[in-house]
Amino acid sequence: MSSHIHELWDDLELQLLYPELNPDDIARRVSAALDQDNELPPAQAEPRKTPMKRSITSIVLFAAVLALMAGSVLAVAYRSGVLELFFPKGDTSQVEPYVQTALDTAENEDYRLRVDSCLYDGQNVYAVVTVEALNDQAAEDLMSNKVIAESHREMWGEDMVNRLLESGSTGPETFHCNFGDYYNEEESDVPMSVGGMGSKELPNPDDHSRSWQIDIQFGSYQGLQEQPLNFWVDFMGKDCAVDIPLDNMAEPxxxxxxxxxxxxxxxxxxxxxxxxxxxxxxxxxxxxxxxxxxxxxxxxxxxxxxxxxxxxxxxxxxxxxxxxxxxxxxxxxxxxxxxxxxxxxxxxxxxxxxxxxxxxxxxxxxYPFTCTEIILEGTHFFRFPVEELCQKLGADYQWDEDTQTATAAYRGVTLTMTAGESCYQMNGETVELLFETRYDKTDPDYQAFPEYITLEDGVLTAPVTVLDHWSLNYIPLHTADNELAGQMLVIP
Amino acid sequence: MDEQNLILRLQAGERRALEEIIQGYTHYLTAVAARALGNAPSREDLEEVVSDAFLALWRFRDKLEPGRSLRPFLAVTARNLAYSKLRSRRETEEIPNHLPDNRPGPEEMAEQQALHRHLRQLVEEMEEPDRTLFLCYYFQEQPLHQAADALGLNESTAKTRLARGRQRLKIALSGKGGSYVQSHS
Structure with missing residues (x-):
């Protein structure tokens, strides 16, 4: 299969910007490298590092690709540091000495990029960054999201540009860092760690600036590093990268x-x-x-x-x-x-x-255990039998036949579920049961459907999202043929 | 390419799946790597970056999600590898006193790049669906059926549009810089 662009250049009698590669040559080269991998002494399987876990309740990022697109902007304007944003519950005093503020900036004629605060724990960077427009046109382009949308055109095409303009969201190509410099030479000859980067937009600091909380995951423990991490935004370019220091962290x-x-x-x-x-x-x-x-x-x-x-x-x-x-x-x-x-x-x-x-x-x-998972045919509405789960979890469970209501308590959270209702109570507070097809409500594909607590053949079932209140992970197990198995792996 | 199936086969350890991905994505990744490396990249550099991107895909295949396209992961991997190559070269290599024989000199390179920029501009100015068709097929190296499907065209119509578009581009380029085309052909 030949390269389309080279065919075009040839047809237009233009000189090549770069040589055309032969996929067969690439395949041979890759195959040789993999054969060499297999010739290494079989020191058991390759050592496992902590993997990035897949979960239906978490958004997992991989390499620099899977950036969060949630762009929800809170109604109340406030300025928060990394600890308040990333660790909103509990005592954060242990890491306060390691939070760095008023860090590096970089600017071009249109924008200034600033790291407001950051925390490094040896394998993750938690940061708050701000982009400030330096002239009226740049401000218009920034606040309308045009500059971010246009920066996605080449890689993602027209549809993505239009979608970003409409939603105002931060796209997957906006933020970058030099992952490639951080890898363990003994374990990989591929200069890229298994990491990811996520972003979530914060309230605008003013009418010509935008801020984000940034979560950079190296994917494996790096520890203290002399070399700072370089971070930049796509529309400003790598020449406007800022340094995020990695030489200060709590002792693990x-x-x-x-x-x-x-x-x-x-x-x-x-x-x-x-x-x-x-x-x-x-x-x-x-x-x-x-x-x-x-x-x-x-x-x-x-x-x-x-x-x-x-x-x-x-x-x-x-x-x-x-x-x-x-x-x-x-x-x-x-x-x-x-x-x-x-x-x-x-x-x-x-x-x-x-x-x-x-x-x-x-x-x-x-410890992890399996529980029946009910999948309504042709849908992705996952449900579970409440009593079976409570029994295996060791949660308190009571059933009131007169009111058709189950009360279940675990880890200090009491859930009250009544058959036929599209809501439940969590510690007395009513929670609506809504199945949302997208996290981002501004996404054009966003839809919401009511769900119900149901009683079928004497078994009370509820949507699996109810389990989030008990800090459980619940994985829909598959068969060897990659079909849903009708069982979920519950991790307390 | 049925990418979901390919990913599952990759995760099952099937090297044949990787070969199919290599056949489907080599030209696209070459374009990505070339843009990142800049200034007439050598064949060796391009082969190294593109090969390493596929190796990365293989080595980290267990972490792929079958429902997602491979394109963004491969593209960003290739770009990161290209940047790393540039960085390591700046740190370790001396600037040569002469250019390799088969590389254009600075003046010729500037002329070529100007012409290619003009080509890109002409494509951007095309009316839809030709504009998107050209970008997807030539600059993104998508298969014809995929580019056509996305625009609601059948393959035959897409081919005709590409042919007519190329004709118009040829005329526009020779009108702008006939000397460029003739002197370098």
Whole structure:
């Protein structure tokens, strides 16, 4: 297959801007490189780093591609720093000394890019950035979203441009950083880490500026770095990159047990835990599997049971990964590392002070389990049987036959669900049941449908979104043929 | 290409799926890499960047989501690799005293780039659907059926539009800079 643009240049008798490559040559080159990979000593399977978890309740970014497009602007104008935005609940005092403010700026004749505040935890950068227009035309282009929309034309085409103009959203090509400089040479010869970047627009600081909270994930633990991260916006270009320092962060808890563990309690797969790094806001795990998973492991989403860990705090509290908000490797709350007594990974407990490990003694209800998942044919409306889930979770469950109402309590949250209603109560507060087809209400494909608590054949069922109040992750398991299996993997 | 199926096959470890992706995306990634590398990139540089982008796709295939297009991931990967190459070259290589034999000199390069910019401008000024058809087929290297489908055209109509569009471009370019075309042909 020949290159279309080269055919055009040839037809128009233009000189080539660049040579035409032969896909067969590329295929041979790639194949040779992969063959060389396979010739390396089989030191078990490749060591696993903490993967980016897929979840129907989290938006997972990958490389620089999967940028969040949520562009919701709050009605109330306010200025917040990184801690208030990324960790709105709990005590953040542990990391306050590491928040940096009034950082680098870069400008061209039209715009100024500024990093207002940032926090680095060794593998993620949390930042607030502002772009300020420096003249009237630039302000018009910025505030109308024209400058962002036009910067997407070449890569994404006319449809994307129109959509961004209409919605005012920040598109996937707006923000960039130099991921490629941060990788472990011993583990990869591909100069790119498995990272991602997300953005969410904040209220406009004034009538000629826009601000965003930016979340940059390296995908693996990098630690302190002398070289700052370069960050830029597409429409200003890389020459207007700003520096985000990576040389200041809270000291993590770092364990290197080199012991056999169960890295996936759902499947029982075992490996050698090489390293567990716990920062106040994230975690990183390196495990060498002892056997290669079977070929359906990823297709069925059984891999979502990996990296099941808990923190035992000095006051006796057990915190699960989901209670920390860690659908991927980031928390949504700040952990006081000085209060961590031990880290439980799989079924093994590792004291934070490095003393010898021992078998963990946790209730089985804290580990991943399967529950029936009901999928209405031809739709993506996922539902679950309330009593079955509560039983397996160890939640309190009561059924009132007269009022056809179930009351279920778990982790301090009481849910009250009555058959036939399109709402439920969460700690007494009414929550409407709405199935939304898009996160972004301004998306032209956005639609919302009411959902209901139902009673069928004596079984009360509810939409799975209700489970968000209990800080659970719930994965729709698939069959080996990639069909929905009618079971979900619940991760407490 | 049925990309969902390709991704699933990739994730199942099927190298044949990767070869199909290479056949489908090499020319597009070459364009992306060339833009990022700038100034008459060498064949070797382009081959390295494009190959590494496909290797990255293979090595991180488990993290792909079958419902998503491969195009943005491959494009951004190729661009990042190209930038990394540029950065490492600036840091380690001396500027040569002479250019490789087969590369144009600065003046000739400037002339060529001006002509290509003019070509792009002419395409941008085309009326729809020709404009989008040209951008998708030539500059995005999309398969003809895909570009045609997106515009609601059948392939035969799309081919005719491309042919007529090329004719108009030829006339416009020779009218603007007939000497360019003749002296470099």
């Amino acid at each position: 808890i770092r364990l290197t047990p080199n012991e056999e563990v169960t890295y996936n309690p759902y499947t029982g797969y075992k490996g050698i835990l090489k390293e567990f790094i716990l920062t106040p806001t994230s975690f990183s795990v390196t495990v060498e599997p002892l056997e290669k998973p079977d070929s359906t492991y990823h297709t069925t989403l059984a891999d979502q049971g990996e990296d099941c860990f808990f923190l035992r705090m000095k006051d006796g509290t057990i915190l699960t990964r989901m209670q920390l908000g860690a659908f991927n490797d980031q928390f949504d709350t700040v952990v006081d590392l000085s209060q961590v007594q031990s880290i439980i990974y799989g079924y093994t407990e590792f004291p934070a002070d490095g003393s010898p490990s021992f078998p963990a003694d946790l209730p089985e209800t804290l």
